[in-house]
Amino acid sequence: MTAFGKLIRTTAFRLTLVYLLLFALFAASLLAYFAWNTRRLITEQISTTVSAEISEITDIYTRRGLRGLVFTVENRALRPGANLYLVTTPTGQMIAGNVGSLAPGVMGSSGWSETFYRRFGDPRDENHRALVYVTQLESGFRLLIGRDLEERRRMFGIVAKAAQWSMLVVIVLGIAGGIFVARRVLHRIDAMTGTTRRIMAGDLSGRLPVGRSGDELDRLAESLNAMLERIEALMTGLKEVSDNIAHDLKTPLTRLRNRAEEALAKSRSEVEYRSALERTIDESDGLIRTFNALLMIARAESGQARGDMVDFDAADVAVGIHELYEPLAEDDGMALQVKTASAPLHGNRELISQALANLVENAIKYGKPVAVPLDADVASTAREILIEARQDGGHVLLSVTDHGSGIPEADRKHAIERFVRLEASRTLPGSGLGLSLASAVATLHGGALTLGDAHPGLTATLVLPASADAGARLAAQTQDMPQKAA
Amino acid sequence: MRLLIIEDDRESADYLVKAFREVGHIADLAGDGEEGLSIADSGDYDVLVVDRMLPKRDGLSLIGALRDKGNRTPVLILSALGQVDDRIKGLRAGGDDYLPKPYSFAELLARVEVLSRRHGGPAEETTYRVGDLELDRLSHRVARGKDELTLQPREFRLLEYLMKHAGQVVTRTMLLENVWDYHFDPQTNVIDVHISRLRSKIDKGFERPLLHTIRGAGYMIRDGLR
Numbered sequence: 001m002t003a004f005g006k007l008i009r010t011t012a013f014r015l016t017l018v019y020l021l022l023f024a025l026f027a028a029s030l031l032a033y034f035a036w037n038t039r040r041l042i043t044e045q046i047s048t049t050v051s052a053e054i055s056e057i058t059d060i061y062t063r064r065g066l067r068g069l070v071f072t073v074e075n076r077a078l079r080p081g082a083n084l085y086l087v088t089t090p091t092g093q094m095i096a097g098n099v100g101s102l103a104p105g106v107m108g109s110s111g112w113s114e115t116f117y118r119r120f121g122d123p124r125d126e127n128h129r130a131l132v133y134v135t136q137l138e139s140g141f142r143l144l145i146g147r148d149l150e151e152r153r154r155m156f157g158i159v160a161k162a163a164q165w166s167m168l169v170v171i172v173l174g175i176a177g178g179i180f181v182a183r184r185v186l187h188r189i190d191a192m193t194g195t196t197r198r199i200m201a202g203d204l205s206g207r208l209p210v211g212r213s214g215d216e217l218d219r220l221a222e223s224l225n226a227m228l229e230r231i232e233a234l235m236t237g238l239k240e241v242s243d244n245i246a247h248d249l250k251t252p253l254t255r256l257r258n259r260a261e262e263a264l265a266k267s268r269s270e271v272e273y274r275s276a277l278e279r280t281i282d283e284s285d286g287l288i289r290t291f292n293a294l295l296m297i298a299r300a301e302s303g304q305a306r307g308d309m310v311d312f313d314a315a316d317v318a319v320g321i322h323e324l325y326e327p328l329a330e331d332d333g334m335a336l337q338v339k340t341a342s343a344p345l346h347g348n349r350e351l352i353s354q355a356l357a358n359l360v361e362n363a364i365k366y367g368k369p370v371a372v373p374l375d376a377d378v379a380s381t382a383r384e385i386l387i388e389a390r391q392d393g394g395h396v397l398l399s400v401t402d403h404g405s406g407i408p409e410a411d412r413k414h415a416i417e418r419f420v421r422l423e424a425s426r427t428l429p430g431s432g433l434g435l436s437l438a439s440a441v442a443t444l445h446g447g448a449l450t451l452g453d454a455h456p457g458l459t460a461t462l463v464l465p466a467s468a469d470a471g472a473r474l475a476a477q478t479q480d481m482p483q484k485a486a
Numbered sequence: 487m488r489l490l491i492i493e494d495d496r497e498s499a500d501y502l503v504k505a506f507r508e509v510g511h512i513a514d515l516a517g518d519g520e521e522g523l524s525i526a527d528s529g530d531y532d533v534l535v536v537d538r539m540l541p542k543r544d545g546l547s548l549i550g551a552l553r554d555k556g557n558r559t560p561v562l563i564l565s566a567l568g569q570v571d572d573r574i575k576g577l578r579a580g581g582d583d584y585l586p587k588p589y590s591f592a593e594l595l596a597r598v599e600v601l602s603r604r605h606g607g608p609a610e611e612t613t614y615r616v617g618d619l620e621l622d623r624l625s626h627r628v629a630r631g632k633d634e635l636t637l638q639p640r641e642f643r644l645l646e647y648l649m650k651h652a653g654q655v656v657t658r659t660m661l662l663e664n665v666w667d668y669h670f671d672p673q674t675n676v677i678d679v680h681i682s683r684l685r686s687k688i689d690k691g692f693e694r695p696l697l698h699t700i701r702g703a704g705y706m707i708r709d710g711l712r
Contacts, residue, residue, distance in 0.1 A: 278702070281590075288588055289671055296670075323640055324666060327679040354670040361674055 012185045016178030020171065027166050035159040042152045043131065047112065050133050053083065053145050061137055069143075070096040083147050084117065084130055090140030099144065107142055110134050114149070129153070188217055192224075204232045237301065249287065256283045293433040300351060300440035311473045312349050314396045314464070315340035318389035321356045329364050335384045336360070343391040343398075344474050346467035347445045352398070355441040355449075358434035359400040359460045360387065367402025367457060395447070396464045403457035412451040438462060487602050489513045490529065492522030492548070493537040493564070502535070505591050519543025523551055531559050532602040535594070538565035538576065546579040553580040560601040564589070573669060592703035596655040603654065614649035617709035619688060619696055621649050630688060640665070641684050648697070648707040657704035681705055 007013060061069040073085045077098035086097035088107055100120040106113055111134065116127040132146030191209050198206045207228060208221040263276035322338035329336035345352070369382035386401045438460070439449040447464035489511055493499040499515050506513035514529065516522035519540040526534055526548075534552075538545040549561050563581040565572060573584045583597050614621045618631045626642060628635040637645065644665050648656060658677040662668050681697070689695045698706050 281702070284588075285590075292586075292671060320666070324668070324672075324676055324680075327683050328674060328676045331679050350669060353668060357668075357670070357672060361672065364674070 007179060007182050007186060010182040010186055013178045013182035016174060016181060020174035020178070023174065024167060024170050027170055028163065031159060031163045031166070035156060038155055038159065039152060042155060046131050046147045046149075046152075047133075050083070050131070050145050050147055054133055054135060054143070057143060057145065058135065058137070061143075066095075066139070066141065069137075069141075073097055073143075083145060084119075084132060086144040088142045088144075090142075095141070097144070102144075106132065107134060107144060110136055115146075117146070185217070192221065199228065204228070204235055234301070249290065252283055252287050252290075256280055256287070259283070290433065293437055296351075296354075297433065297437050297440045300437070300444040309347055310349055311344065311346050311467070311469075313474060314343040314345050314352070314389040314398050317349065317353050317356060318387045318398060321353060321360055322387050325357070325360045325364065329360075329385060332364055332368075333383060334364055334367065336364075336387065337384055338387045338389075340389040341391065343389050343396040344467055345396050345445075345464060346469065347464065348441075351441045351444070352462070352464075355438035355462055356387070356398055356400070358438050359462070360385070362434050362460070363400050363402040363404075363458070367404035369403055369456075391466050394466050396466045397461055398464070399459055399461035401454045401457060401459040403454060406453060406456055406458040407451055409453070435460070487511045487532045487599070488530065489533050489535060489598065490516060490522070490526050490531045491535045492516045492519070492526070492540065492545070493535070494518055494540050495537075502591075502594075506595075509595065517541075519545070519548045523548050526552060526559065527555060527557060533598050534559055534561045535598065536561055536563055536581070538563055538567065546576065546581075549580040562594070562597055562601060564594075590702075592655070592700075593657045593659065596657045596660065596704060599654050600651055600656070600660070603651070614646070614652065616649055616652045616707050617694065617696055619649075619707075621645060628688075630692060635687055637684075637687060640680070641687065644680060644684055645688065645707075648705065651707075653706065653708045655700050655703050655706050660704070 057069065057072060060072050064071075069087060073087055073096040076082055077085045077096070082098065084097070084099050086099040086102070086107070087095045089095060092107065098120045100118040100122060102117050103115045106115045112131070113134070114129060114131055117130050117132075118127060129149040130146040131149055132144050134142060134144045136142050188209070188211070195206050195208050207225050210221045210225065211218050259276060259280055263273060263280075268276075318338055318340050322336060326336045363385045367385055382403045384403065386399075388397070388399045388401070390397055435449065442449045442462050442464060445464050447462060450461045450463055452459040452461065489506055491499055491502050491506075491513055493502065493515070494517055496517070499517070503513045503515050514525065514531075516525050520542040522534075522536065522540065523543060536545045536548060540548070543551075545563060545565075549563075552559070552561075560582040561580065562583045562585060563576040564585055564587060565576065566587045573586075576584045582601055585594060585597060612623050614623070619628070620630070621628050621642075623646065628637055628642065628645065644661065647661065647665050659671070661677050661680075662672070681699075685695075685697045689697055694709070696707055696709060698708065700706050
């Protein structure tokens, strides 16, 4: 496509053409209105003058007879720029006046008419137009008084000329403006296209240029940039994941291999073989779990799990997870408590349950008090883990609070990342994916995972957007239930 | 029990056939979806084990075709896709159970045995009995011998599920799925703790233990040794 072809195909240019047409029509109708009114005004003016003169001269004729009439007419006809006068006998003979010839039949009919005429003694062989009034005098003589319409024609000519020029100016300016705007837009679109091509070629750091005017293109560019930001973050995340997979999955795989090799190398008793094999299976189960968690995170982060969204109460999830983990916590010497208030949510119940389960597992694993104080009262609260579900304004908060050593503020952001196991916890088993899965689940639901200080200890909170609709639907469901039971 | 395994990966298929035969089941093999469909349709099997991704005809469409023909043989779907919604899709297509790869043979065996029992088993009873342990599903009463036992609601459901499948191995994930309705994999031994609590209520102080741990597989409730 040629540059010009590209230009005239732009929306901006086409819009300009439409506007141009509209403006031209507007200008034309304005001028037409003006011309028509001017014409009417001039005609009116002429007819007023002529009417006045008719009555004046008729009056003269009545008072002073034919002589007075002829005298007055001859007198007036000789003035420069005079009106048209003609007096004829009943037989049609010209007695006085300045009209040389007329269109035939004009003198015969009384009243107003427009006619061609030629001035008496005018050497130029051309007809002019005039508006004339013909009246019959008492004696059968006829009087014509009229005025040349040249003035009106000239006026009309001026308007027509103005119309021509204004059309020309409108069209030239319009097209020039169109080209200017189209070029500007095209220039910016070309810049955007260029950047997009670079990004497609693999340079994800590229961003679209954003102007300062804040117009629709700038807003589009801003949205696209935000999208690119997200894509880049996802790609970086993906790269980090593959790096981490390489590291954190290869390590247990190596251990697995070494163990199998060692079992093979030395001849052992059946019991020893058996235990080596069992450890191998345990190790591979751990690997599978890590792998599943990674897949789950990837899924939650890419938004694929959005399909299974249902309405439910976060309080039920908290109670369910409490019920599942309470015996485990007790066996570990911890007291798992639950405190709930109704908090309706719209989301993936399974994923939110799993996220909360991860937080509880972390609390059981890492939330043990640093040193057991001698005071028994303090010790009992120190071993407490609290699961809490409640609604706070537009948010549903699902939190797990323990009274262990907590996470130093500087480490909190880091702790949510994949495979991060803070130095203090390296000796305990786990994949290091619990918090990042919880965080991914929160992000999927448009919320976030926050880590806070419980003085001492850690409060991990899933902050999720509350759903008023879900609350209403849940209320409707529970209202139905007693009826079903009855 | 007669099984048909429809799996295109030769090595894992051979392993499964061998493993099922070792525990005393009859296992046949089909290598692709079309072959699987025709064998499954003509033979009389107790359970079909179907891989989800198969050449010629994929697992879900195979199940759909079977169900359309009125064949109600229980189907266990094996799949590398282990996410919740894949599972739901599999069950909607007519599968009876869903096991993500990689799985342990013990898990597969336990599930297949439960499926075959469900297919041919008697109608749901209102009272389960194992030895002198009795569970009334209507009045929610549990008694061992003359002693009335007090169970928490969840302990009751756990025992109910175990007793429904008395004499069969029930795995931890089966318990988590059927008793708690969670389909994720806890990183800790949370089920074991619930079992040990239940065990302390039903077995503690009695001579003959009924709730047994099956190493490397799960749990089983039964009277004495089989």
